[in-house]
Amino acid sequence: MVLATRPNASTGIERYAINLFKAMREHAPDTVAFVDRRSTVLDGPNVIAVDGGFRGWLALPRSRAFRDVDCDALVCPAFPPSPLALLGKAPVFRIIHDDFPWTRGEAMNLRGRFLFKHCEAAMARRYGDVMAPTTLMADSLSAILHRPVGTIGNAPGIDLSLAPAPDRGQAQIIAVGTIEPRKNYDAVLDLAEALPAPWRVQIVGRRGWGPIAETWDSRLARHEARVEWHGHASDAALLGLYQSADCFVSMSLAEGFNMPLVEAASLGLPVVCSDIEIHRRVAPPWARFAPLSISAADLAAIVREAAATPPSAQDVAHYAHAFSWGGIAQALIGRIKAARAK
Template identity: 30%
Template structure:
């Protein structure tokens, strides 16, 4: 009886602190664990990831000493260690789910690229010193990969443009949303308009533009805005104080699942003001939770929400403010968007993500395109 093909999964970037890419990895492999994939799955974890609960991973986990938080150690691990370990463990296939991967492998590799922001919007990167090295690493990983997966057609356009991945090696697999756990005791306070925003404090997220839009509204029209997702000293605190909106804008920082569930239950709408995204998981999570979405009119967001959103120009503070005013003044439209959003979210599922990804894996194992 022949053995199952062995898949080595590159988990070096998984540390529990990196947001959407980690959600993708966790949900994809949790879903694989509920399927008969026909694969033997082995994970190579970072030092930090290996200390976390990895019960969602459907196979053996190799706990390495490679730090996923030290950029230089992690980069060396991505370039060299993943391919070496895959070879040592007799892997037939390697999957790197977080945009970067090995520069050379003995076996076919599948690379998931979530965005190409260092190429398309280098001015929005918070660490310009890394722009050149990251672009070089992305180029090497994409050249080595037998197949590349990405989250949206918008991201695929840029991958073709900047990384020159041909269509027969490029696959668009839209992500899905993870149900937000809700507690029955949570509810929306009577008369309060609460806007929720969630994401890391990276420049392309455009949080400063959102806070400026809140400040632009007359004080009686300003909703309560809660922005989650920051860690440590929040750079947005100085913006809030400068604009004098500390009484309506709350910087909540990193929140656990229970706290996030409470915020979803209380939210009138979710606001996503990004200048650019490879996908935009918070948009889809809000739609699935029945929370109306106010979001920037960019290609990736349009692919997710269709017409089930209030759109604005992220480069125009007045446009953002106008969208916020809709949430404050038009409860009927918010009610319609709750229904339309849930309908739209049904188009996306982690089972579809897993099935499509597994099809790419099988194609790579067969040596085809």
Template identity: 30%
Template sequence: MPELVVLTEQLLSPVPGGTGRYTRELAAALAAAAPVGWTVRGVTARHADLSPAAIPGVLGPRALALPRRALTLAWEYGMPLWPGGDMVHAPTPLAPPARGGLVVTVHDTVPFTHPETLTPRGAAWHRKVIRRATATAAAVIVPTQAVADDLARHAPGPAPVHVIGHGVTAAEPTPVDGLPPEYVLAIGTVEPRKGLDTLVAAMAGLSRAALVVVGPRGWGEVDLDALADRHGLPRARLHVLGRVTDGELATVLRQAAVLAAPSRAEGFGLPVLEAMAAGVPVVHSDAPALVEVAGGAGITARRDDPADLARALREVLERPDTAADLVARGRARAAGFTWAGAAEAVWRLHVSHWANKSGEGS
């Protein structure tokens, strides 16, 4: 019975982020859509508690012998520690050296295009393992054509690159106390790449609406309170919620007046689709991947331009007809992205490569 191993290590990261959500949702969808005879198993590094990596329908998780840091270094330097399985899906570039049965998802090209928004070590590691994936993996998956185009420029290789978008998850809302009556929402890890400094400055130029920020703290020491003080945004209009549950996120999202996605660089931008699916208007930066994902169903603002971002937010906050139009177009756009559809496309790659491997070995 063939087995697909999904590397679910990202779920055990201190800050799983958007790639953690991708890992969980895609693995669950792969298990639900498994072809007859196939099983799906999660594999991680060694940890004292593997429960955050448990996914309904996915066997395991099974831990490898090495802890996370040692496993990362071992794979980085080419140690052939194979995680088992007939095919392996790496939902992030953390992957073993390829030996014919590996498919890797590369979420963005930020390490090449915006290395200053990552730690120096993080940028260098990602460049190395992404180049190895495009050189040796059976296939590489990217979420947008924008990422595919960037890979062709910065990390060309013989591995075929396939564009497979993310899906949208509809979580059951749970109560959240203390939300302001009208607010602009930002979702994502609080780090330099997300452009939250631009958003805070833009909000200071608006006479209405609070700013609600959802997401864990990342690297870079982005201090939202200090940014508010610097730009003149009253602390009473800034609400930093940090990490929330999926149910709380659903509530915070549905009650927002507008979602702001001011990122300097993205590979996909899942909050944009999640907002559209929830009937929330979207304002996003002109980062190519966000423009591609929004598909004309949001309002675009220039990156690093607080005045232009404030202009875009006013269009939504002060014009009900504009907001209503964005809601209608957003719902239609989001309907085309499902995890079931993503899993079906990913399965086609794995089954095809497994059949080729089996044929070569017979």
């Protein structure tokens, strides 16, 4: 497995790759991961440090570390493979999380468009298998890439068993995600102003791209009394914020899955989210759906109502059981075996 990891940072896609590798390591002990040697987010057995960055990615299939493994299948759960990987004997299994590069790629930088749009599209027909976390995204990617795309599933990005005991009732709202255009943080900031005191909004997510990221500091300054930005918080800090929140809010314009929503719901938070198709498929039964055109005042009313009616423990347990890394790892192993048997 080739994991896209960077020092002291990990996006939802990178978290997916890391957690899938950990599960694969349990179900298929000979699984190894190639990881940027500068990264501090993964250790333990079968982790192979390699040169990172663009040059390291491109040259990986020709590196001694890669050749010494002599792998039977190459899995890329976070990042497209180097084109040189297609020249090797091992089939490439690619997990693509979102159709964003093709449908809204203008918000990406030049390198991002090259790797995740043009390079990916050119290589996709030569992959041994292509998968997506949800059926909705698999259907969209299949039409874009002109090839079958399977559904592999998704699960929380952090270990929810490490969460502290809940401490709700503090009039706190939490929103989690990279600061980028799809997340629609303008709606979240407007919500913060529409909520009465002492309600506050906690935002967790690294600075991303687009106009929202470029003007983020000035936007925060206008809402500093009602909003606190935690940047790229540690897992422990994020779990603490989840457990002290009264409601999770996501007003995203589009998502490939929305891992933070699943994490929050699995911990029993009331959920208010935008009424988009992917949320209809992955949000919990107790979620409240808000149209993207909703006013800040109406959204504030829905949030307060949701926070006042938390889900039952039984409903939370049933929902959390549906998202398992072990199940995803077993599904991936099954697809690899099926492809090799052909």
